[in-house]
């Protein structure tokens with residue numbers, strides 16, 4: 001049996017060659033390779049819990065990218081993921097590149113300062129910050145419930161409007177943008193017409209004070225116009241919202257800022273900055289060790305902020321000056337999906353970002369993206385932009401149907417009057433490799449039908465690792481538009497060997 005093998009790059013290879021898109025990372029068979037070009041068009045790994053995603057294909061691809069010198073960002077759901085990456089880095093001689101962001105709080109990232117610095121002169125800052133908060137909030141919310149509210153569009157616009165006005169206000173008032181200041185503006189905005197006329201309230205309200213500071217000499221005509229809009233919002237529109245609507249909008253925003261202003265997250269995100277997403281392009285492997293299983297909401301917000309800023313940083317990067325590929329590694333990806341992922345994914349190749357998502361099934365992805373029509377459409381677009389699919393054992397019929405139709409149908413020869421197909425459960429499916437070349441021939445007692453090349457049920461039979469399987473993990477590898485030489489198909493069976501334990 002042929003296991004995927006790692007390629008070893010020669011140390012002295014020049015960057016242009018070392019990181020060219022055709023550089024091989026893994027060998028699927030003696031004549032099929034997975035290249036940097038394949039990695040940066042995205043990878044989706046599916047399989048039930050315990051099917052071997054992490055210890056099988058995940059491990060092989062992670063080691064391959066580390067060995068090739070990729071930098072990257074690793075998001076975590078389980079507490080053992082940091083240790084896993086420490087081992088991967090040790091095994092590939094990359095331990096010096098590992099940066100662990102976590103409870104030690106020694107690596108800090110003030111994302112608002114960072115965004116402000118990156119936005120520079122242009123008007124981009126406000127929209128970037130609005131997008132950051134609304135994307136992270138929405139993703140954290142969906143991750144929990146997969147609600148897909150009917151009037152979602154309204155709430156989303158209303159929260160964005162609040163955040164936009166708060167950011168604009170601070171910027172017009174000449175204050176530094178910070179999470180506590182945004183929070184104070186929002187919670188001190190007037191909730192009634194009487195309140196806004198009260199001199200006592202005016203003296204105490206940060207929102208009102210900032211409006212006064214912003215209304216100063218020397219504003220440009222554009223700033224003057226912006227200030228009028230912001231003042232109208234806080235002094236007219238906001239107090240006139242119904243109590244219920246206002247409290248939903250405010251609490252949506254404060255639920256996140258509140259978490260960011262306390263304890264560990266304040267230290268990590270609201271103080272100084274000594275690590276940024278740019279570290280990945282310099283070859284660092286940044287592991288956000290705030291696993292969702294342990295840290296809950298704190299973990300989701302932290303990692304979504306890192307993910308968002310990492311994606312923006314990738315879009316800005318100059319790959320001609322620095323062609324080093326980077327990965328965005330997300331095991332249990334359903335916890336971290338955002339509505340902007342599909343759009344980002346379509347730019348990944350030119351930004352040299354190898355997005356790698358591991359998740360159990362497609363239904364989780366639909367619901368993580370908001371469920372219903374919208375969630376499905378976004379998921380479909382995301383799947384289409386994750387070009388390599390590694391499909392592990394699965395008992396979920398929706399995912400198995402999806403996987404079977406992804407691979408597609410072809411003419412197949414079946415024995416007449418016999419419901420058992422010419423293949424059996426053997427691996428690779430007896431049809432899988434050997435039987436393929438003669439699939440066009442018919443003979444007495446056989447008929448041709450047009451059916452799935454890989455039946456949905458076959459995904460229930462793949463090996464899932466562990467001692468009872470000789471530590472072997474099976475998967476079906478699929479790449480749209482590719483024909484593997486080993487199978488002469490768009491897909492091929494692969495088997496991964498798990499690491500030997502305690503040896």
Ligand SMILES: Nc1ncnc2c1ncn2[C@@H]1O[C@H](COP(=O)(O)OP(=O)(O)O)[C@@H](O)[C@H]1O
Pocket residue numbers: 047048049050051052053054055056464465466467471498499500501
């Ligand atoms: N190094 C290893 N050696 C043997 N068995 C392993 C090893 N790593 C994981 N396993 C077992 O293999 C199966 C697949 O594990 P895992 O890769 O964690 O699945 P998934 O990530 O799909 O949930 C599990 O039963 C697990 O206990």
Ligand SMILES: [Mg+2]
Pocket residue numbers: 053054055331
């Ligand atoms: Mg896993």
